Amino acid sequence: MVARIVDLRSDTVTKPTETMRTAMAFAEVDDDVLGFDPTAFRLEAEMAKKFGKEAALFVPSGTMSNLICVLAHCDVRGSEVILGDNCHIYIYENGGIATIGGVHPRVVKNNNDGTMDIDLIEAAIRDPKGELFYPSTKLICLENTHANSGGRCLSAEYTDRVGEVAKKHGLKLHIDGARIFNASVALGVPVDRLVQAADSVSVCLSKGIGAPVGSVIIGSENFIAKARVLRKALGGGMRQIGILCAAALVGLHENVGxxxxxxxxxxxxxxxxxxxxxxxxxxxxxxxxxxxxxxxxxxxxxxxxxxxxxxxxxxxxxxxxxxxxxxxxxxxxxxxxxxxxxxxxxxxxxxxxx
Incomplete structure (x- = not known):
């Protein structure tokens, strides 16, 4: 008899369900690096539609998905991203945006609910006239739900306000939506509304929806084209990924509920x-x-x-x-x-x- 184990370490510890294993075993696959994996197409198209964006891209991990998004938006070394001092990208992702991408993090204090004060975000934006001395602000990042704040949810209205600040200053907005489905269910708001103001979103497949591997980047067609090149450069181009995407599709259909x-x-x-x-x-x-x-x-x-x-x-x-x-x-x-x-x-x- 197998001993009872209650694993509360993370929502990443879930095991593939029998339905997932069956879907993986019989997944229709081809070479995704060459652009021909049909199951990857299905997952990416469904995620793009669900989030109200033009295109999507499967990547191996959430850390890679956030790194790709930051690098795609901040495509000049020495650019700057504004993000929370207690957010996942800043605390837990090995400083990749700086060490690999040459992107400078400008941190703003996270409140207990995971938000950052709007006036502090705006105050952190560099004056373009000071480019001789300062990094050039290119991007603002939010996290929803906010893990280090205890899984708190950012409202659509708050995200809209941050998006307005970004547009006012010619910046982009990225949402680390590792647990965005949790936020959607808790708030009773569709995911496309929660990310309406965002230029890009990263969504973890191996957390709330219980797939074994992967994340998806979502944005415009032009943005995803840049992301695809960066994925290859970072070693994230894989071949018959339909096997993994099949499990993610099951999680998307069966576990969000x-x-x-x-x-x-x-x-x-x-x-x-x-x-x-x-x-x-x-x-x-x-x-x-x-x-x-x-x-x-x-x-x-x-x-x-x-x-x-x-x-x-x-x-x-x-x-x-x-x-x-x-x-x-x-x-x-x-x-x-x-x-x-x-x-x-x-x-x-x-x-x-x-």
């Missing part, structure tokens, strides 16, 4: 955790599938609790010495949530000596 259940399970878990002595959880801020759990007091640490839970097959990530992160996904059931809650309760009682 499950995100509301993920969000419900996250709220149930957050409500339960907030009642456990020694844990600090702001349940009211849990909008999608992510929860950050603060550890109160000096009598235990996040690592001790993580190890205790791991021994009971509850897997999660330590965010710092005093904070844990859990992420729900479609392979976590309501029963798993209750089991996790009971293990958290036992862990805190054990550490507290009760």
């Amino acid at each position: 499950k995100l509301e259940s993920d969000h419900k399970n996250a709220r149930t878990l957050a409500d339960g955790l907030s009642e456990i002595r020694g844990l600090k959880v702001d349940a009211s801020s849990v909008e999608t599938n992510m929860i950050f759990i603060g550890i109160e007091g000096s009598w235990t640490t996040a690592e001790k609790i993580r190890k205790y839970l791991e021994e009971r097959n509850i897997l999660l990530m330590k965010d710092s010495s005093s904070r844990l992160r859990v992420v729900l996904h479609h392979q976590i059931s309501a029963s798993d949530v209750q089991y996790a809650l009971s293990c958290f309760q036992q862990a805190l009682q054990c550490e507290n000596g009760n």
